[in-house]
Amino acid sequence: TPEQFPSVVNLLAESYNPHVRCGAAMALGLACAGTGNREAIAVLEPMLNDAVNYVRQGVLIASALICIQHTEATCPKVKMFREHYMKVISDKHDDIMAKFGAILAHGILDAGGRNVTVSLLTRSGQTDTMSVVGLLVFTQFWYWFPFSLFLSLAFSPTCLVTLNQDLKMPNVDYVSNAPPSVFAYPPALVDKKEEKKEKVETVELSITAKQKKRDLQKKGEKTDEATAMETDSDEKKTTTATTTIDDDTKSKKDVDDKDKVTSIEKKDDSAVPSNKKEKEPDSEILHNPTRVVKAQQRVLSLPKGSRYQTIKDITHAGIILVKDTQSNEPETLVELAKAGGPTKEEDLPEPPPPEPFEYRDD
Numbered sequence: 341t342p343e344q345f346p347s348v349v350n351l352l353a354e355s356y357n358p359h360v361r362c363g364a365a366m367a368l369g370l371a372c373a374g375t376g377n378r379e380a381i382a383v384l385e386p387m388l389n390d391a392v393n394y395v396r397q398g399v400l401i402a403s404a405l406i407c408i409q410h411t412e413a414t415c416p417k418v419k420m421f422r423e424h425y426m427k428v429i430s431d432k433h434d435d436i437m438a439k440f441g442a443i444l445a446h447g448i449l450d451a452g453g454r455n456v457t458v459s460l461l462t463r464s465g466q467t468d469t470m471s472v473v474g475l476l477v478f479t480q481f482w483y484w485f486p487f488s489l490f491l492s493l494a495f496s497p498t499c500l501v502t503l504n505q506d507l508k509m510p511n512v513d514y515v516s517n518a519p520p521s522v523f524a525y526p527p528a529l530v531d532k533k534e535e536k537k538e539k540v541e542t543v544e545l546s547i548t549a550k551q552k553k554r555d556l557q558k559k560g561e562k563t564d565e566a567t568a569m570e571t572d573s574d575e576k577k578t579t580t581a582t583t584t585i586d587d588d589t590k591s592k593k594d595v596d597d598k599d600k601v602t603s604i605e606k607k608d609d610s611a612v613p614s615n616k617k618e619k620e621p622d623s624e625i626l627h628n629p630t631r632v633v634k635a636q637q638r639v640l641s642l643p644k645g646s647r648y649q650t651i652k653d654i655t656h657a658g659i660i661l662v663k664d665t666q667s668n669e670p671e672t673l674v675e676l677a678k679a680g681g682p683t684k685e686e687d688l689p690e691p692p693p694p695e696p697f698e699y700r701d702d
Contacts, residue, residue: 342372342380343377343379345367345368345372346368346379346383349364349383350383352364353383353384358390361387361390361395361398362392362397362398362399363398365387365395365398365399366402368380369398369401369402369403369404369405369406370402370475372405373408373457373458374408374458374459376406376407376410376415376418378415378417380406384403384406385417387399388400393435393437397437397441400424400425400428400442400445401444401445403421403445404425404444404445404449407421407449408449408451408457408458409454409456409457409633409634410635411521411522413521414635422526425446425449428441429442429443444488448491452497454525455498455499456495456496457496457498457633458471458475458494458495459471459494460472460475463657470494471493472494474490474491474493474494475490477490477493478494498632498633498657499631499632499658500514500629500630500654501628501660502629502659502660502661503659503660504661504662505663505664510648510662510672510673511627511628511673512627512628512642512662513625513626513627513628513643513646514625514626514628514643514654515623515624515625515626515640515643516624516626516636517639517641518623518624519620519622519623519624521620522636523635625643629674632657637655637656637657641654642654647664647665649663649665
């Protein structure tokens with residue numbers, strides 16, 4: 341079983357032979373695919389910094405197979421692995437084989453728009469032959485890179501679709517008895533934008549300009565003392581009067597500036613929002629059809645007083661037939677979306693006929 345397998349491969353993962361270490365990592369990824377097994381991740385995590393490039397490649401792919409469709413709530417190491425994949429991909433000095441493994445791993449985590457998982461078993465618990473063959477050929481990508489495309493044979497959709505007796509989709513609601521963040525889509529990647537620092541011109545106050553002017557005047561008076569002996573006493577009185585007036589105005593402006601700064605600080609303190617988080621609900625309502633990951637199946641249920649009853653247990657997910665307990669009342673069906681978007685065919689312009697041409701067989 342996947343729970344017992346990590347203890348079997350643990351010693352092989354520490355082997356001196358790099359081929360054995362790579363094989364042990366890939367075996368862990370295939371046996372524990374989609375389970376988020378913490379013991380398997382604990383075996384793989386020290387091997388992320390292995391000295392051999394193809395061992396790191398196998399570890400990256402195996403970790404993605406284990407963590408597919410898992411969030412931080414169900415598998416806390418998912419965020420660390422995602423960051424490590426991006427680090428290896430963006431590192432110019434890392435080996436090309438490790439980069440190829442990181443690119444494959446990142447693609448596996450986001451496969452099928454994050455709506456599929458890797459599973460070797462069918463919903464009834466039987467071995468899925470197509471998945472086994474797909475993973476078998478996928479492991480030979482080292483020989484020919486296009487073999488990696490065979491991994492798509494092992495993908496199975498994680499959905500819940502209910503159909504009535506006419507094989508049409510009625511409007512049915514389900515209850516997921518878990519917080520929405522536990523099984524939600526992972527957040528999209530955000531490109532980090534470099535903030536360019538703009539040079540700000542320093543603004544010179546009128547007070548400092550006047551002070552510099554006075555300093556220059558004082559220096560000029562000291563150098564020209566011999567020539568300035570003939571100045572009158574009236575001029576000295578006027579200069580002293582102007583300096584006292586300037587000092588008074590300077591002190592008043594300083595007081596006003598301090599008052600403005602304190603008032604601005606008070607406004608900023610009052611404008612800071614509170615960091616109180618809203619309490620997350622304990623459950624959420626899902627609508628037919630919906631995305632239901634493998635770990636979410638066991639917490640699904642129909643709401644009380646539901647009009648429909650499932651013929652098979654709803655925890656199996658997939659395509660399930662339902663029985664209408666109120667067949668006398670009109671039934672509302674899910675509107676099917678047209679392929680290519682919601683545009684109306686009448687609004688589309690008619691394509692022009694092709695221009696005449698001559699075909700020459702040289």
